[in-house]
Amino acid sequence: MNLNEEVELLKGVPIFSKVEQARLKLLAFTSERVNFGVGQEVCRQGDPGDTMYVILGGTADVLIDTPSGQISVAEMKRNSFFGEIAILCDVPRTATIKAKEPLATLKITKDMFYRLVAEFPEMAIEIMRELAHRLEDTNQKLRAATKAG
């Protein structure tokens, strides 16, 4: 998979959806590709997170700790991504991600992301707009839910 394909995948991430293509390309170029073998953990629930991953290939299990042990709650495939909030603010990982098949990811660190945002403030505006949309969306859902309730 080369750089252009990675850029296409990055575009699928909502917070990046409106960011200029050239910026995403720089983000992809300066980010590291990390592959995980079967059974390797990408991140662990509860650990502090500061990195976002975009899955370029393979599948991963999303595991949640419960009192009765770890259970798989979902599976992630190519085009999936996780940790996008972690690069905006420090939040602990909400799940453990483990490679089910050999997994290829693009690893975007908070540092690299911040550097680009500092360099291109319009990126920040696009991301803010996207987050605002999401918030509005959530609010609407909340209103609908309270009405329904």
Add this chain to the structure above:
Amino acid sequence: MPQAGGAANPGAATRQIYNVIKALIAYRGRCDRADAGFMERSLFSYIWRHSRPEQVVILLLVVLAQVFYFMSLTVPKSVINNGIQGNAFKDSKTIPFLVWELDLSAIFPGRVIRFFDGFQVDQLQYLVVMSFVFLGAVVVNGLFKKTINTQKGRMGERMLRRLRYELYDRILRFPPAHFRKVKQAELATMVKDEVEPLGGFIGDAFVQPMFLGGQALTAIIFIMMQNWLLGIIVVVLLAVQMAIIPRLRKPVLILGRQRQISARQLAGRIAETADGVHEIHIHGAANYERADISERLGLIFKIRFDLYQKKFVAKFWNNILSQATPFAIYLVGGYFAITGQMDVGAVVGVLLAYKDLPSPIKELIDWDQQRQDVQIKYEQVIDQFQPEGMMSPELQAIPDGPPPPLGKELALAGVVVTEDGRVKQLDSLSLTLPTSSRVAVIGGSGSGKEVLGQVLARQTLPASGTIRIDGKDFFQVPEYVIGARLAYVGQDTYLFPLSVRDNLLFGLKLRPVAPASYDEATKAIREAFWKESVRAGNPAFDPNADWVDYELAGATGPGDLLPCMVRVLKQVDLDEDIYSLGLRGTVDAARRPDLAEKILKARHTLHEHLQDGTYAGLVEPFNDDHYNKNLSVAENLLFGTALGKQFDGDNLATDPYVMSVLQKTGLDVELQRMGLSIAETMVELFSGLSPDNPLFEQYSFISADELPNVRLLLQRLGGKGIEAVPEADRIRLMTLPFRYIEARHRLGLIDAAMEERILGARRAFAEGLPANLRDAVEFYDFERYNSAATLQDNILFGRLVYGQAQAGERIGTLIAQVFDELGLRDSVIEVGLEYNVGVGGKRLPASQRQKLGIARALIKRPQLVVVNEAVAMFDGRTQDRIRDNILADASERHSGVFWIANRPNQAEPFDQIVVMQGGRVVAQGSPSELAARGGLYTELMASA
């Protein structure tokens, strides 16, 4: 006429002769107490004492040289008078030549014993012979000059060497506290620069005044013979000069002294700036420092300028006074001549004799000035080198065998240590300490426990009280016994800028245990070298000898020292770090063929493991027939390690041979095309980024400065292919892909066809490599050890694949496992031991420095080790682990540990605990006894 400026000052000569006599008298008395701790105050005594025979030889040579000098002056007269003008040949055609006779007519009138009648020579023969005699005299004269100067030079250099050595020797014998007062840069300046002029002076110290003084004296005697009254006038006037000129010069000398001190302090300040440069930056104090230096330089300027002024004032009076003598001769002599009491010829004679005086006198004055100058320099230096409480040389004697044991019991009685005579850090402390006991000392800050540790290492000397070891004065125990049997580690460790190994073994080098082996030729050179050392009062120790006392470390020789080193490295938790250094180190296969072969074997084993599924895809091995996606294009082309600069780094891209290979294989155009593609991507990615963004340096193939030019080029090109690019730009484009790594940069530029072409170029490069470049590259070869590459690269023989999670850690573990399997771990550590720690050990992290310091103390298996809060900088677990290792080792060897605890709870596993407060011992006993008694012990333990 006397020359202006040729100041007559025979006073200097007289004074000097007096000085020499004084020195001679002093010498007889001082011989006996030569090394008593004080250096000669007078430079002359010092020189005379150490170079008497040489001075005498030179003096004789000078006298002898005068004969030939005189000959070279008289022969020309004979050549002109007899040889050319033929005066001697007026009466006969030939005259006898080389007549050898003894004229005794003074004793027995008319009695002449003739041994040889000589040859009869005519005028032409005489001319030829005398011309050659002249030439001979000139040559002999020159040879004498050469010999005398060589002798003088050698003597001077020898004395300089002696003086420098003596000063250095004294530094080693300074009391420890003295180093808190002196600045190291000042010491260095004194030993190096300030004594330097002495070397040049020493050769002339005695010869010059004797020689010149003799000449001056002859002239004065001649004047006296002409007219005693005039003679007295001349002598009186010289006496006046003798009295006045030193007075005039006094301020000059004082200023000279100030100049020397201020220059030395400047050196000290500059060293301070270098030492504290981080503090200066952190606190933004650069300008305050500038102010200080400017102030100092201003002071130095003032001193130096005053010096010039005073010097020229002295010179002015010097000139006036020297002209007073001819003035007197004119006036008085003229008066005598006019009144007829003296004939005109005599006055002229006196004037002529006086004319001969200035030259030697002037030189004498110069010499005297130099003498005073070096005397001051000498005094200034030696004053700094005789502090109170110097260690006696016997304490630092070199042992002639294994050092004896330390003794069984240390007894401290009424020991008081004060800081500058005020605050008592130890207050009448008494303590009995068997050297084989394991004791911990606890106490709060200000309890004096760390001072106690320093006292036991003789780093701090008590103001009063006694310390005895088995009844003998502890401070009179030779240093080699302390060095070998009592180890001390304090809070900071100094490492010498040598290898880890040399630092570790530093404490074992008490004496040469085995001489170095030399071949016959070298041996003769070395022996001559030592003979010279002894002549200059230096010891004839050989640093090339083996100084490592293997026995002390528990080994029998160099062969089994490694396990001992590894053992102590483990004790201080340093073995892993040194192992990592070893992996990054290199081994020269020519020097260590055995090790190289073993590592090659490890490479094979590792690659077998890499075939396993668990490690699949983590390493891309170097393979002749494959393009390696994890190497750059340049590395793929070279396919080896560059030796030297020829093919190293960016040099490869501009190397003419590489260019020719690329052209031949047609790869050049391909690379240009690739370069164009990279340039387009870089312009797309990095345009709009501010030029100082670190991303440029980290990721861009084109620097921020160049980017606009490249953008312009691409705009002009307007999408046309590489063919449209001007030749000059093509070369630049071609160099861009050299750093391109497909797996890392992922621009998809290298497809299968491109791989093949690069492989073709790789082969062409290797096959056509001219003979003179063979040594510039070591090609990758699975069956050959690569001396230029690190151990890790050698065993890995490939690259870690980019972007494999935890590939580095997993392969690192695998490598360690393979080395363990093959029993090579210690060998890797051995390679790591060769790592140079840098100035002050700065190339190691602080914690590793400290660990190495502890290991250095432990490797000599001391009878008693004093650990003075030496583990304070480690984390709690490491502190305890190192303490337990040291205790376990000590109890196994029945040796002692004196542990000054930085945390009270460290004391728990010790047999005995000493509790200190206010510089006194307040409690002592086993942990259980102390716990039962309560008090400060319980308090301290609770607070920990």
